[in-house]
Amino acid sequence: MTFNKKLNRYDADDLEKKSIYKSNSNFLNGELIEGIFFNAADGMVIFDESGRILEVNPSFCTSVHRNRHDLIGLTLEKLVPFEMHFKLDMQAKILKEKNSVRGVLPILVKDSLSYFEFTTSTLQKDTLFLSIFRDITEKRKLEQKVRKNEELYKDLFAEALDGIIFWTEKGKIVNANESACKIFESSYDDLVSKNINDYIYSKDDKFKKMYKNLFECGAIRDELVFLMPNGQKKSLEFTTKLHAVEGYHLTILRNVSDTRRMEKELRESELKFRKVFEGAIEGIIILNNDFKIVDINQAGEKLLKNLKKDLVGHSFTEILREFQLSDDEIQLYSTDLIRKGKATGTVEVTLRSDETKFIEFAAKHNVFSEFSLITFKDITEKLEMDVKLRKSDTLHVIGELAAGIAHEIRNPMTALKGFIQLLEDNIEEDYSMYFNIITSELQRIDSIINEFLILAKPQAVKFIERDITQIMEETVKFLSAQAVLHNVQFQTYYEKDLPPIYCEQNQMKKVFINLIKNAIEVMPKGGFVTITMNSASDERIHISIQDEGCGIPKDKINKLGQPFYTTKERGTGLGLMVTYKIVEEHAGTIEVESELGVGTNFHIYLPLRKKERK
Structure with missing residues (x-):
């Protein structure tokens, strides 16, 4: 080589x-x-x-x-x-x-x-x-790849948290991981000897539809109830893919029984809360940490005269401003809520309908999941009832007191009147002026005693149909002379053909006399008293008596009709109190409008039909 x-x-x-x-x-x-x-x-x-x-x-x-x-x-x-x-x-x-x-x-x-x-x-x-x-x-790369695949197999199959099973075309289980054995509460040998269909609890229409869909699509994700060997039923969420590995079908399962049970309990709990929330008599508002409204119940919608869709997501602070609460009030209550964790109080709000209401509320911060809760109710009627109750109690006491005083005063008054009449013919002309003053004052005392007696005992009155226009005309005619003395003129506007009302004529006349006399007396420099009568829309007669006096401050209007409350120097307040009492007995109402420097207008509303007193 x-x-x-x-x-x-x-x-x-x-x-x-x-x-x-x-x-x-x-x-x-x-x-x-x-x-x-x-x-x-x-x-x-x-x-x-x-x-x-x-x-x-x-x-x-x-x-x-x-x-x-x-x-x-x-x-x-x-x-x-x-x-x-x-x-x-x-x-x-x-x-x-x-x-x-x-x-x-x-x-x-x-x-x-x-x-x-x-x-x-x-x-x-x-x-x-x-x-x-x-x-x-x-070769080394291949070995590394094999080792990597083995690790992947170990992670994805052997040690997977979800159950994994492989099964044949006929449903026979051929392999399963440890998690699948735990889910089905079986050993590996027991599990691979079974058919997957053996574990289906109910082969109903849903199952048949799902099974058909699987073989049409080749893969499916769904949830079924499976029956365990020990008779226990479990809800299993699963994903199945046909011919996934070496011709075998793959199913990955997860036990969602506890999740479904908790979801059911949560839904039931939420339903209970919703029923309580929506069925509550008081209004309830839920706020988040940004003081935005998250929810409001039906009672709250009705009370605030606002729909949920118009309130949810809006700033509660801005809505309070719309209800004409001052910034100082808002700041006070919000500070209490954040610092103390709660706030309570009563506020006067003006709704969009210009209706004024008194709202009592209680708020608690962070009631649950960083949400605050406010409960509130309308106490306007309650406050009005309290006022009426106090007035009624006062009237009762005054009535008892008045009955005693009237009885004790009337006896000596009778004697004084008799002796004055006996002396009338023997009084010299020089002293006639004194006689007239004494007689006038005795009549005034007698008038006060009569008003006391009206308060002291129920009046036996008989309600009959009367022409309210005629009653008013007679009253105006009766007071014309007094009006002339005070340089006051009457302006009257009576609607034609006003229907008659059920009333006691003399008491109605007393109401008109008291209000018109007050109107005359508050105009010492003269002016006009305007009297209007017309039909209201709700089967009531509307009577308006308006003066051009100095007016009444708003904070004093609510006190009108209370015992001994008067704006006149020598007044007793009994006349207006009697007026309110008579109108109330006729199932009517009195509303007062007044503006300082402009005058006062008394609105009387009387029903056309007779109403039984409660």
């Missing part, structure tokens, strides 16, 4: 390289060895005790992508990364002890790292060594 021809096959043009080869020919003896070396599929390297490369075959050159002349003279350390040099040291140590060594060595090939399986043997004791290299880079 011509050695030079072998050399020329991969390095022919370099004569110097030929001489190097000839100098190393002493360790390649014979054509057989030479042929094996140069034709071997595995890479071969001959190196000395220092690790310097003396010869390489073509396979090794091809494996490491280098020319032979670049490799010869290099040390093995130049081919191996620095951090792996310890492997070369270990190789050298083992070679001294056993004359051979096997292992895996990383070698730098271009800019990447390749792995070679090697076997190193001693050619000459401690001087020459032969290493046979086989590139196992792809």
Whole structure:
């Protein structure tokens, strides 16, 4: 065998390289060895005790992508990364002890790292060594991939939290993970001996439809009730894919029984809360931490005369401003709510209908999940009833007091009247003025006593149909002389053909006299008293008596009709109190409008039909 021809096959043009080869020919003896070396599929390297490369075959050159002349003279350390040099040291140590060594060595090939399986043997004791290299880079990558797939299989199947089963076309379970065994409360052997259909609790229309859909679509996600071997029923959420792995069908299951039970309890609890919330008599508002309305019940909508859709999501503070609460009030209650965790009070609000109401409320901060709760109710009627009750109690006390006083005063009054009449003819003309004053004052005392008696005992009155226009005309005619004395004129506007009402004529006349006399007396410089009568829309007669006096402050209007409350210097307040009492007995109402410097208008509303007193 011509050695030079072998050399020329991969390095022919370099004569110097030929001489190097000839100098190393002493360790390649014979054509057989030479042929094996140069034709071997595995890479071969001959190196000395220092690790310097003396010869390489073509396979090794091809494996490491280098020319032979670049490799010869290099040390093995130049081919191996620095951090792996310890492997070369270990190789050298083992070679001294056993004359051979096997292992895996990383070698730098271009800019990447390749792995070679090697076997190193001693050619000459401690001087020459032969290493046979086989590139196992792809094999190593495949092993890593297999190991990665095994880890993936372990994560996705064996140790998965969800149950996973594989089953055949006929439903027979062929494999299952540990989670599936726990879900079905069976051992692995028991589970794989069963058919998946054995666990279906009810093969109803829903199941049949779902089963058909599965084989039409190839995959499905749904939920069914499964029957466990111990008779327990479980709701399982599952995903099934046909022919997922090696022709087997894959089903992934999750036990959602506890979740469904909790959802059911939550729905029932929410339903109870909603029924209580919506059925509550008091208004309820739920606010978030930004003081925006989250919800309001039906009672709250009705009370505030606003729909839920117009309130939810809006700032509660802005809505309070719309109800004409002052910023100071809003700040006071919101500060209490945040600092103390609660706030209570009563506020006067003006609704969009310009209706004024008194609202009593109680608020609590962070009742649940950072939400605050406000309960509120309309106490306007309650306050009015309290006022009426107090007035009634006062009237009762005054009535008892008045009955006693009237009885005690009337006896001496009778005597005084008698003696005055006896003395009338004997009084000299010079003293006639005193006689007139005494007589006038006695009549005034008698009038006060009569008013006391009206308050003191129920009046036996008989309600009959009367023409209210005629009663008013008679009253105006009766008071005309007094009006002229005070430079007051009457303006009357009576609607034609007003229907008659059920009333007691004398009491109605007393009401009109009291109100018109008050109107005359509050205009010492004269003016007009305007009297209007017309039909209201709700089967009532509307009577208006308006003066041009100084007016009444708003804070005093509500006190009108209370015992002994009057705006006149010598008044007792009994006349207006009697007026209110008579109108009330006729099932009517009195409303007062007044503006300072402009005048006062008393509105009387009387029903057309007779109403039974409650």
